[in-house]
Amino acid sequence: MYSQGLIGSGDQTTETPKFLAAFQARIDADEKIEPNDPMPAAYRKTLIRQIGQHAHSEIIGMLPEGNWITRAPTLRRKAALLAKVQDEGGHGLYLYSAAETLGVSRKQMTEELVSGRAKYSSIFNYPTQTWADIGAIGWLVDGAAIMNQVPLCRCSYGPYARAMIRVCKEESFHQRQGYEIMLKLAEGSPAQKEMAQDALNRWWWPSLMMFGPPDGASEHSDQSTRWKIKRFTNDELRQKFVDATVPQAQRLGLSLPDPALAWNEAGGRYDYGEIDWDEFWAVVKGHGPLNKARVAARKKAWEDGAWVREAALAHAKKRAARQSVAIAAE
Amino acid sequence: MPPALVAALIGLADDHLILGHRLSEWCGHAPMLEEDLAMPNIALDLIGQARGLYTYAGELEGAGRDEDALAFGRLERAYRNLLICELPNGDFAHTMLRQFYFASFMQLFWQEVESSTDATLAAIAAKAVKESQYHRRHCAEWVIRLGDGTDESARRMEEAVTLLAPYAGEFFIADPEACGAVAAGVLPETQALQHAWQADVEQVFVAAKLAPPEAVYAQKGGRRGLHTEAMGHLLAQLQFMQRSFPDMTW
Ligand SMILES: [Fe+2]
Ligand SMILES: [Fe+2]
Numbered sequence: 001m002y003s004q005g006l007i008g009s010g011d012q013t014t015e016t017p018k019f020l021a022a023f024q025a026r027i028d029a030d031e032k033i034e035p036n037d038p039m040p041a042a043y044r045k046t047l048i049r050q051i052g053q054h055a056h057s058e059i060i061g062m063l064p065e066g067n068w069i070t071r072a073p074t075l076r077r078k079a080a081l082l083a084k085v086q087d088e089g090g091h092g093l094y095l096y097s098a099a100e101t102l103g104v105s106r107k108q109m110t111e112e113l114v115s116g117r118a119k120y121s122s123i124f125n126y127p128t129q130t131w132a133d134i135g136a137i138g139w140l141v142d143g144a145a146i147m148n149q150v151p152l153c154r155c156s157y158g159p160y161a162r163a164m165i166r167v168c169k170e171e172s173f174h175q176r177q178g179y180e181i182m183l184k185l186a187e188g189s190p191a192q193k194e195m196a197q198d199a200l201n202r203w204w205w206p207s208l209m210m211f212g213p214p215d216g217a218s219e220h221s222d223q224s225t226r227w228k229i230k231r232f233t234n235d236e237l238r239q240k241f242v243d244a245t246v247p248q249a250q251r252l253g254l255s256l257p258d259p260a261l262a263w264n265e266a267g268g269r270y271d272y273g274e275i276d277w278d279e280f281w282a283v284v285k286g287h288g289p290l291n292k293a294r295v296a297a298r299k300k301a302w303e304d305g306a307w308v309r310e311a312a313l314a315h316a317k318k319r320a321a322r323q324s325v326a327i328a329a330e
Numbered sequence: 331m332p333p334a335l336v337a338a339l340i341g342l343a344d345d346h347l348i349l350g351h352r353l354s355e356w357c358g359h360a361p362m363l364e365e366d367l368a369m370p371n372i373a374l375d376l377i378g379q380a381r382g383l384y385t386y387a388g389e390l391e392g393a394g395r396d397e398d399a400l401a402f403g404r405l406e407r408a409y410r411n412l413l414i415c416e417l418p419n420g421d422f423a424h425t426m427l428r429q430f431y432f433a434s435f436m437q438l439f440w441q442e443v444e445s446s447t448d449a450t451l452a453a454i455a456a457k458a459v460k461e462s463q464y465h466r467r468h469c470a471e472w473v474i475r476l477g478d479g480t481d482e483s484a485r486r487m488e489e490a491v492t493l494l495a496p497y498a499g500e501f502f503i504a505d506p507e508a509c510g511a512v513a514a515g516v517l518p519e520t521q522a523l524q525h526a527w528q529a530d531v532e533q534v535f536v537a538a539k540l541a542p543p544e545a546v547y548a549q550k551g552g553r554r555g556l557h558t559e560a561m562g563h564l565l566a567q568l569q570f571m572q573r574s575f576p577d578m579t580w
């Protein structure tokens with residue numbers, strides 16, 4: 001669904017100043033970098049990490065919403081949710097393919113994910129307890145993903161930028177669908193309205209955390225900005241999200257769980273309260289409510305599926321061998 | 331005739347809803363990402379077909395039941411799906427073999443319904459026949475890959491064949507409540523499809539190097555609402571929201 005402010009590693013490149021300057025000149029001229037183009041090792045590594053984290057987020061993101069497919073309240077909602085979760089899997093697939101153009105395999109990335117070493121968006125470590133969570137995730141989490149990803153459509157790395165264009169179209173469809181779920185609840189019975197408000201209360205702060213640590217604390221922003229991988233800072237994107245979302249909440253007649261939230265006339269923006277960064281870092285470091293369960297679910301799927309993947313490979317080999325025998329016999 | 335047709339359509343819709351539900355349980359837990367996309371895709375088609383069938387059944391019945399009232403608002407004994415649809419997924423071999431059996435049967439079934447005397451059903455069939463063709467092909471390929479893959483996959487496929495053998499016969503048992511619709515030429519007689527279905531299964535099993543299923547005593551009763559113990563648990567999930575929050579709009 002989204003790539004969080006990057007965490008970990010800070011590489012030095014060994015390339016010559018002349019090479020680096022020529023690369024930077026291409027970036028500054030807004031040229032797209034393609035898979036076979038020369039690129040600094042750190043550029044490659046940053047992208048592998050970012051695209052990988054993004055892909056993992058799409059895949060892990062299938063789990064909290066998948067949790068409601070068998071319990072959706074109507075057939076229309078069930079079909080829409082199945083299609084949405086399937087879209088997220090598709091996003092994971094394009095993103096793994098984009099990362100593969102940089103020389104890392106999907107298998108390697110998957111093994112990193114199921115070993116618990118890879119990062120993914122922390123928001124998916126929270127549980128989906130009620131049907132309204134499906135609305136809140138579509139509205140807020142896909143909404144935050146769009147804020148992050150629209151600028152990535154202009155990312156300097158061609159395959160990532162192109163994947164994002166396709167992904168963003170679907171994410172905005174998800175966002176509208178999520179908002180529409182919330183709208184139905186907000187217009188519904190008192191029990192439905194209460195369910196919607198409760199979901200908003202639980203998902204609001206984790207959604208703001210999706211933009212990553214505050215600008216002072218983020219390790220990678222400067223170099224990523226020079227390379228036009230990142231176009232806005234975490235705080236800038238977070239602010240855009242708040243400004244877009246507050247009026248949407250008002251239209252639903254729901255309140256945001258932040259007493260400090262207020263319109264700032266002079267700044268032309270909403271001021272919001274302090275984010276609980278202790279909670280953010282705790283979840284990033286693996287102590288969220290469901291970190292272990294999410295990774296365990298993917299690990300189980302991967303391990304339980306090993307015999308299927310082996311069989312597919314063995315069958316393909318047998319077929320190829322039979323074919324070459326047939327050709328030789330002609 | 332409408333009561334027979336309504337009963338037949340509800341049974342058919344239940345097959346699609348319940349099997350779609352089972353298949354959707356795989357979403358996010360498949361052996362590979364491609365199947366995390368393919369299985370929900372098939373489940374979506376099945377749920378789409380269920381919706382069309384429930385809606386039409388509700389219109390014919392004329393009692394004001396819409397697709398959701400029919401899908402979520404009945405007690406277990408009123409669901410009329412074939413037992414094979416409600417069986418727990420088991421492993422990937424079991425899931426794929428079950429899906430292949432069903433898709434192969436439905437492809438033959440919908441091909442007949444395309445020339446039904448009922449225009450609404452003929453239109454549903456025209457779309458469904460293409461979908462079931464795709465499902466059949468996808469699942470048959472897996473049956474072949476797994477049957478003729480590794481020793482382990484072949485063993486698992488053989489187990490699936492044994493486990494499903496008692497449930498495949500129910501496709502071809504006439505549904506007494508629906509026979510009015512069959513007599514009127516609206517729906518095909520499923521018994522007449524058995525030969526073609528067996529030929530299709532045999533052909534795939536040869537390619538998969540699998541021994542054909544042994545003839546065993548057929549489990550039946552789904553069409554009369556006599557279900558396995560798995561069904562109640564499935565319905566507890568399926569109906570959770572409608573039972574907890576009755577008569578609301580979502
Ligand atoms: Fe996504
Ligand atoms: Fe995304």
Ligand SMILES: [Fe+2]
Pocket residue numbers: 001088142170171174
């Ligand atoms: Fe999405």
